[in-house]
Amino acid sequence: MNMHRGVGLAAFDKEQLSKRFAELSSELSKTQVDNLQSQLTQFRTALSHFAATHRDSIRSDPAFRHAFQQMCSSIGVDPLAGPRKGGWWAEMLGMGDWQHELGVQIVDVCVSTRERNGGVIEMGELVRMVSKLRGVESGVITEEDVIRSIKTLQPLGAGYEVLDVGGGKKMVRSVVKELDADQAVILAEAQVEGGWIVEAILENRRGWTGERARAALENMLLRDGLCWLDSQDEHYGQAYWIPSAMRWDE
Amino acid sequence: MALSTHTTPSGFLLPSIHSAPPFFTEQPNQSTHAHLTEKWMRLILAYARHKRLFVLRVEDAEVPGGEWDEILRNERINRRILPPYLSSLMAIMVAKNLAVYEPSKQTRAVLLYWRLPEEWADVLHSWATATGQLNTILTFYEISDPPIQSPLSGIPIPLLRRAITILSRSNRAQIIGVADGEGVRFFVG
Numbered sequence: 001m002n003m004h005r006g007v008g009l010a011a012f013d014k015e016q017l018s019k020r021f022a023e024l025s026s027e028l029s030k031t032q033v034d035n036l037q038s039q040l041t042q043f044r045t046a047l048s049h050f051a052a053t054h055r056d057s058i059r060s061d062p063a064f065r066h067a068f069q070q071m072c073s074s075i076g077v078d079p080l081a082g083p084r085k086g087g088w089w090a091e092m093l094g095m096g097d098w099q100h101e102l103g104v105q106i107v108d109v110c111v112s113t114r115e116r117n118g119g120v121i122e123m124g125e126l127v128r129m130v131s132k133l134r135g136v137e138s139g140v141i142t143e144e145d146v147i148r149s150i151k152t153l154q155p156l157g158a159g160y161e162v163l164d165v166g167g168g169k170k171m172v173r174s175v176v177k178e179l180d181a182d183q184a185v186i187l188a189e190a191q192v193e194g195g196w197i198v199e200a201i202l203e204n205r206r207g208w209t210g211e212r213a214r215a216a217l218e219n220m221l222l223r224d225g226l227c228w229l230d231s232q233d234e235h236y237g238q239a240y241w242i243p244s245a246m247r248w249d250e
Numbered sequence: 251m252a253l254s255t256h257t258t259p260s261g262f263l264l265p266s267i268h269s270a271p272p273f274f275t276e277q278p279n280q281s282t283h284a285h286l287t288e289k290w291m292r293l294i295l296a297y298a299r300h301k302r303l304f305v306l307r308v309e310d311a312e313v314p315g316g317e318w319d320e321i322l323r324n325e326r327i328n329r330r331i332l333p334p335y336l337s338s339l340m341a342i343m344v345a346k347n348l349a350v351y352e353p354s355k356q357t358r359a360v361l362l363y364w365r366l367p368e369e370w371a372d373v374l375h376s377w378a379t380a381t382g383q384l385n386t387i388l389t390f391y392e393i394s395d396p397p398i399q400s401p402l403s404g405i406p407i408p409l410l411r412r413a414i415t416i417l418s419r420s421n422r423a424q425i426i427g428v429a430d431g432e433g434v435r436f437f438v439g
Binding site: 115116222225228232233241246247248249 | 252253254255266270271272273274275277278279281282285286328329330
């Protein structure tokens with residue numbers, strides 16, 4: 001069995017089990033196969049029981065939820081996988097609703113901030129705003145929860161995607177237009193300066209030519225609506241500000 | 251380095267976007283322009299309501315020290331809205347019926363409708379009724395500058411006249427010529 005790729009717990013269905021063991025039996029003795037089968041059944045029962053007992057904790061405590069996830073993936077079980085819709089989460093924990101609700105709220109925040117940031121939002125801000133929507137304190141909904149939820153949004157084809165822009169920062173893109181590589185670099189540099197960016201930074205820190213920097217910034221400004229212009233910048237006259245890289249206290 | 255709200259000396263709460271330097275630049279991207287302009291218009295009307303300011307002039311962006319400094323300038327980030335942008339905002343507000351050029355046939359000053367003339371008409375009539383001044387003749391001056399602060403205090407005469415005209419259409423007021431100006435008589439509504 002491939003231990004690197006997560007296998008849905010549903011794969012341990014009885015029919016599947018029989019089939020799998022039929023394949024294995026030629027290699028292992030019958031005793032070994034019987035042992036394995038009974039242990040796996042026991043394991044499945046135990047895991048289901050555990051999940052049912054701790055359902056509330058898994059829902060409400062992010063540290064516990066994280067540990068549970070870690071445990072699942074370390075034994076090669078991906079709660080999102082499986083033939084049933086929503087995967088094992090939905091089946092065992094009734095987490096399908098929770099997951100779905102979170103997905104809806106993520107879309108809500110992305111759509112409502114799109115005018116301001118052009119469809120790209122910083123992960124921290126997204127987590128903060130979703131937490132606010134749910135009326136929970138920070139820490140209850142984690143970045144991990146949001147990333148997992150965004151994975152389930154992908155079939156929507158609406159372009160929801162998590163982008164790693166370096167420096168430990170992630171952005172969530174919610175518009176169909178993809179960020180090109182230059183834009184990703186600009187986002188990363190803007191993060192460092194709290195949203196502010198000028199051609200000089202790209203030339204000095206990234207070795208870009210003036211034309212390349214100017215073209216990339218002008219496209220973000222005029223064509224894509226991903227940044228704003230400041231024509232009163234003290235040193236450079238014109239500077240660009242990227243709202244998704246700016247930190248807002250609402 | 252978070253952008254936060256800020257309360258002005260006059261007690262007005264500025265939104266966090268007012269702390270963003272680019273907010274003070276007229277944006278070239280159309281949808282960004284629409285988005286930020288919408289915020290400016292709301293801000294201007296809210297501030298006008300807060301300080302009971304009725305008139306906004308391009309001059310307020312040209313010369314410091316006026317009544318609008320708390321909004322049109324942000325000393326903390328060394329930014330101010332430039333006259334061309336303010337002029338553009340005024341034009342958009344007029345187009346959306348949130349303001350009128352007053353006097354007409356010029357574009358340097360607007361009368362702001364943080365309350366529509368129709369709403370002013372109701373406020374005016376309620377005030378006349380509540381203060382027992384129905385059927386008496388009042389001068390415009392007595393209404394806009396009463397001895398005791400009233401909901402109509404400071405209302406510019408052109409706006410007062412508009413409100414009275416609205417009332418006259420439903421027979422709740424009648425404009426009367428008086429010795430040194432204009433007067434009005436209110437009737438039961």
